[in-house]
Amino acid sequence: xxxxxxSPQSLHVQEGDSTNFTCSFPSSNxxxxxxxxxxxxxxxxALFVMTLNGDEKKKxxxxxxxxxxxxxxxxxxxxxxxxxxxxxxxxxMSGNTDKLIFGTGTRLQVFP
Amino acid sequence: xxxxxxxxxxxxxxxxxxxxxxxxxxxxxxxTMFWYRQFPKQxxxxxxxxNEGSKATYEQGVEKDKFLINxxxxxxxxxxxxxxxxxxxxxxxxxxRDLRVQSQYFGPGTRLTVL
Numbered sequence: 696x697x698x699x700x701x702s703p704q705s706l707h708v709q710e711g712d713s714t715n716f717t718c719s720f721p722s723s724n725x726x727x728x729x730x731x732x733x734x735x736x737x738x739x740x741a742l743f744v745m746t747l748n749g750d751e752k753k754k755x756x757x758x759x760x761x762x763x764x765x766x767x768x769x770x771x772x773x774x775x776x777x778x779x780x781x782x783x784x785x786x787x788m789s790g791n792t793d794k795l796i797f798g799t800g801t802r803l804q805v806f807p
Numbered sequence: 808x809x810x811x812x813x814x815x816x817x818x819x820x821x822x823x824x825x826x827x828x829x830x831x832x833x834x835x836x837x838x839t840m841f842w843y844r845q846f847p848k849q850x851x852x853x854x855x856x857x858n859e860g861s862k863a864t865y866e867q868g869v870e871k872d873k874f875l876i877n878x879x880x881x882x883x884x885x886x887x888x889x890x891x892x893x894x895x896x897x898x899x900x901x902x903x904r905d906l907r908v909q910s911q912y913f914g915p916g917t918r919l920t921v922l
Contacts, residue, residue, distance in 0.1 A: 729910075794856065
């Protein structure tokens with residue numbers, strides 16, 4: 696059974712703080728790691744698709760790194776804003792399928 | 808980005824009735840769509856992969872006669888929960904794969920409550 700874990704489960708930070716959270720996934724038969732941002736009552740929004748070991752991707756104040764050999768990815772948010780409040784999901788895709796295996800998400804709350 | 812719609816957003820039904828949920832890709836064609844279910848405090852769990860013009864592929868433990876999937880066109884997949892029971896109450900969400908960018912785009916989900 697493929698297991699994807701995210702930590703922490705939830706996070707409360709003050710506006711302006713930088714934060715990061717972790718996604719752990721199987722290190723064998725890796726194909727891609729997806730990050731999504733999911734606001735309440737909206738569709739999950741694709742942030743990054745990461746495929747190469749050592750990959751770093753950036754979108755505004757949000758960035759992500761990938762280590763496929765040890766099976767983890769970090770998502771960083773610099774200078775958090777209230778509009779960053781959402782659940783951040785990661786999803787693992789193995790090499791012989793196009794299915795996404797999701798973690799339970801990290802729920803981020805940014806207070807003004 | 809690509810847009811996927813899902814209808815209805817929420818539905819309440821009586822036990823024993825069937826409920827149909829639609830998933831549409833609005834600005835791209837999707838040969839493959841995916842149906843997920845999420846129970847409280849759990850992750851999105853893949854139920855089935857829907858392929859246009861062919862039978863859906865169901866994940867282990869998902870009853871195909873209970874959850875009927877039809878993918879009749881490149882922009883529409885439907886999930887019908889047949890003879891719904893309270894234990895089917897859950898959040899159902901679809902995604903559509905855009906081959907141009909190798910990403911999956913999600914609908915906003917459907918909250919199903921079976922009384």
